[in-house]
Amino acid sequence: MNIRVVIVDDEPLARLAVKLRLVGRSGFELVGEFGDGNSAHEGIAALRPDLAFVDVEMPGKTGIEVLSALPPGQRPMAILLTAYDNFALQAFDLAALDYLLKPVDDERLDEALDRAQQAFPYRCQGRAAAPATSPVRSFSVRVGARTVLVPVADVERIEADGDYATLHANGKTWLVRERLHNLAMQLDPRQFHRVHRSTIVRLDMIAELRALTNRDALLRLRDGSVLRASRTYMPALAEALHHLNKKSA
Incomplete structure (x- = not known):
């Protein structure tokens, strides 16, 4: 759509x-x-x-x-x-x-x-809320001569690293040769959100959101990590969290 x-x-x-x-x-x-x-x-x-x-x-x-x-x-x-x-x-x-x-x-x-x-x-008003394309279910990661499949359901956050990105999943990190912008387009926006130009977070990993005076925010994740959310991403993030809370209520 x-x-x-x-x-x-x-x-x-x-x-x-x-x-x-x-x-x-x-x-x-x-x-x-x-x-x-x-x-x-x-x-x-x-x-x-x-x-x-x-x-x-x-x-x-x-x-x-x-x-x-x-x-x-x-x-x-x-x-x-x-x-x-x-x-x-x-x-x-x-x-x-x-x-x-x-x-x-x-x-x-x-x-x-x-x-x-x-x-x-x-x-969207009065339309089915669905992603434009089917989101990926796993990422292929090269580890030496092996290829490891990392399920998207295990990914907690993704951080940019130049032309690469680091997946954080179940206490491990995996380096993928893909820019954060491209990864964002492959993920379900009802589950993952970009909170900063260098960070994507799984919504259900957010345990606390604390507003800062410059309209940025600090996010505390369930694993104890603390991340900064840029104010330009905050309106969409706040709305996504609102809908997630309504769904889980």
Whole structure:
């Protein structure tokens, strides 16, 4: 199931840049674009997209005003775009998935799209909450001349290590030659979440979440490990934990 996307920006070149980058990503479908806040408000209400790239400062309604004016049930997941860095508080209050400074580089945009795909099963309205593709059940790890299969169900967290990633499973660590971004796309977002640009955690391993003053958070896992969760991942993580708790209640 594709994530339906709209782009809201008064600069045609900025809209084009996002469109060109979306072309290279599977699982996303552009359904509309708007050049001002007033038409964006009407268009989002009519199209009911899943995800909106929204420029913060535009003629008429600002991007913040557009999102704030929408009822929560009609408000899409949002990735805010701006040339300034003083809108982080408003972005957090709107539960925006990410807050990207222009010009946006490819890596940061990819991270934001990853978060959208992770959050989509919980945010889609009136649709079946299922991953776009079947998640993997095990990872193949080379150990000398042997190949070891590590079940995904045993993996507790995954940490980036350059072009490699380290799997933590049942007290052991396994090095796989795959970037964290690629691994995130292979995992079930209802079970695993990226909490930092360098860390993926299995949701049921989180024992405690403690908010920090800069809107990051500290996560204590059931094995005693303490990790830092970046504020840009917190809205999607909080929603995933909420749904996990409802399911287990």
